[in-house]
Amino acid sequence: MSKIWFITGSSRGLGRAFTTAALERGDKVAATARDTGTLGDLRDTYGDAVLPLALDVTDRASVDVAVKHAYEHFGHLDVVVNNAGAALFGVAVEELAEEDLRAVMETNLYGPLRVTQAVLPYLRAQGSGHIVQISSASGLVAHPTLGGYNATKWALEGMSEALAYGVKVTIVEPAQYRTDIATTPPAHFVPNPAYDGLRAAFAGAAAHAAVPVPLPEAAAPAMLKLVDAEHPPLRVVFRSQALPMIRQAYAERLATWADWEHLSQEAEGVSA
Structure with a gap:
């Protein structure tokens, strides 16, 4: 039986890969992005199976409108994927600017909270649904230059573990994929020379990693199997x-x- 998805951050990266995979197998998707112009090709290819929606997860009104529109359009929501995310990499805890951490929290924690709160009444009313929270392997293990990012994902993990309310909940912890999530530096970052060596060591280790970094599309088959599972796990790691x-x-x-x-x-x- 085909499923109806609601996916945040559908314009690129993992969100785009999940959106395309669902549509390719005949599912229907409410695909969201801040700029729906980035979703035009999906509409051209998949027609009415995709509903492009403007959504900024940092804006509660935007979230509420998009979720309501998706539910009223399709009449049902089976899978909700909180995928939209922001990075805060290469910054030691001592270097963290509160403004940068708050900005990433808005997307990585409060964004999923807003979407989850918006969809739960519909899922509860229909008596079914599966919420998938895209966390990170960094939501389980912390690293010296990822303290702020770790904080956002650890908070998401705790909130999501406490979420279960008659619906399925899965926290997905991906390792690295070839996305551009880390390309924008924090706006208020002032590097401390005390951590230059640490940053260089991490950059060197990543450059010489023996395991190739896959494209986001590599995660799509695993996502499809996850949402098709009768009893999906609370947590699952993507990439061994x-x-x-x-x-x-x-x-x-x-x-x-x-x-x-x-x-x-x-x-x-x-x-x-």
Whole structure:
């Protein structure tokens, strides 16, 4: 049975790949972007199966109008993909400007919150639906020059884990794909020379990575299988490249908690 999707950030990157894959297999998509001119080719190719909608996830009124329009147009929403995102890379915590962090939070946390709050009444009324939150492997493991970005994705993860309300919820944690998400530098970034060596080391490691970075289209088949699953997972990692890092981080956390369990006991007045 074909599905009806609502996808934010459909103009490029992963959002474009998911939109095209859904349309190619015969699904219908409310494809959103700040500028609907970037979606014109989709309309030309797929006709009435795609509904281009102007949407700025940082504007609640824009979100409410787009969601209402999509629901009234199609009469149903099966899959909602909160894909629109912003980057804040290469900035140490000491260098973070509050204005830059707030701006990225508006897109990466408050954007999905607005869309989720707008769609939930419709999903609840129809008694079904699947919300897919596009997080990041950086939503599970932090890195020295990604503190602000980590903060936005860790917040999204926590909010999404608490979301379950009679609908399916999946947090997707992609590793790197060849998108242009990191091409715009933070507006208020003032580099501290103390972190130049760290940035250079990360840039060098990325340049010499043995694993090629795939195009966003590589993630599309996995997304289709995810939304077709009868019992989709709460979390799923896209690209096995990230799994060793995540497994190591979780193993270290469990080991640390075990090593310091005596403090947990002391903190509740129980002798070790």
